Amino acid sequence: MSNLSLPLGAKGSGRARYAAAMDMYQQGLINPAALEVYRIASARDGQDPAPMLAEIGMNPVMTPATAADHITRLIDEADAYIATLPGPGVAEVRAGMTPWRGGALQVTPQANRVVDQHLAAALAPLRATHLALAQAIDAAAPHLTWITYDRYPLDEIGADFAQGHAYASLIGEAGNMLARDYDLGIFLIAPHVLYRDHHHAAPELYAPLTGPHGWRFGPATPLITKPAHHPVWNEAHRPHMTKVGPTPFLALFGWIRDVTQAAQVIPAPDWPALEALRLDPLA
Numbered sequence: 001m002s003n004l005s006l007p008l009g010a011k012g013s014g015r016a017r018y019a020a021a022m023d024m025y026q027q028g029l030i031n032p033a034a035l036e037v038y039r040i041a042s043a044r045d046g047q048d049p050a051p052m053l054a055e056i057g058m059n060p061v062m063t064p065a066t067a068a069d070h071i072t073r074l075i076d077e078a079d080a081y082i083a084t085l086p087g088p089g090v091a092e093v094r095a096g097m098t099p100w101r102g103g104a105l106q107v108t109p110q111a112n113r114v115v116d117q118h119l120a121a122a123l124a125p126l127r128a129t130h131l132a133l134a135q136a137i138d139a140a141a142p143h144l145t146w147i148t149y150d151r152y153p154l155d156e157i158g159a160d161f162a163q164g165h166a167y168a169s170l171i172g173e174a175g176n177m178l179a180r181d182y183d184l185g186i187f188l189i190a191p192h193v194l195y196r197d198h199h200h201a202a203p204e205l206y207a208p209l210t211g212p213h214g215w216r217f218g219p220a221t222p223l224i225t226k227p228a229h230h231p232v233w234n235e236a237h238r239p240h241m242t243k244v245g246p247t248p249f250l251a252l253f254g255w256i257r258d259v260t261q262a263a264q265v266i267p268a269p270d271w272p273a274l275e276a277l278r279l280d281p282l283a
């Protein structure tokens with residue numbers, strides 16, 4: 001948040017209040033009319049915005065957003081984004097989150113090296129096309145419980161993926177918002193990593209926010225390149241593999257059932273070539 005400690009009349013306090021109001025507006029926490037009040041008041045450090053805010057029925061107290069506010073905002077933005085997508089699985093993922101929305105929020109921040117190294121590069125292109133979603137991810141990221149999954153046998157999944165990914169559950173059995181047999185979260189993989197062929201019981205929607213990335217749906221099937229914002233729906237046990245391009249892979253994911261059944265790697269002979277592959281950034 002911007003500096004709200006300057007008292008009424010302090011030099012620069014009007015502009016500081018306006019900057020704070022702009023932050024809140026961008027997070028969806030105040031409406032355009034309230035922002036306009038702070039804009040008008042910004043030129044006069046001694047002008048209290050409270051009377052003008054009262055005229056439009058708003059409380060003048062600017063409360064900085066909490067971690068829970070940021071996470072709730074991200075869940076709202078994620079749902080709004082998924083709602084825009086075509087194809088199978090979208091309705092199921094949205095319906096699956098409904099029973100859990102509005103529940104108490106657990107905030108247990110857990111930092112992650114992959115997030116520290118790669119999230120900014122993933123958000124840069126997203127800001128250009130989906131600013132509110134990018135801002136919601138950026139604001140919530142420090143408060144999420146980031147995990148680098150370690151239940152795959154290392155010799156099967158490979159060191160690149162084992163060390164090069166992180167995810168955070170927003171709504172799930174270990175999510176910020178508790179759910180049973182459902183998972184909605186955010187997933188980040190470092191550039192050029194191969195997430196080897198695997199399958200799992202949970203039917204799964206991927207909503208990639210960056211691109212391009214390579215996909216295939218079974219060893220010995222061709223690699224397909226997809227740009228950002230082209231969702232992938234994997235029915236139960238459908239094999240899938242993801243080859244990350246030069247931009248980190250950032251995606252929302254939804255698992256609609258059977259979320260506690262572990263995924264299994266499917267061996268394929270061409271992993272070394274796919275791991276060495278570099279996708280064209282313009283593909």
Ligand SMILES: [Fe+2]
Nearest residue numbers: 200204234240
């Ligand atoms: Fe999967």
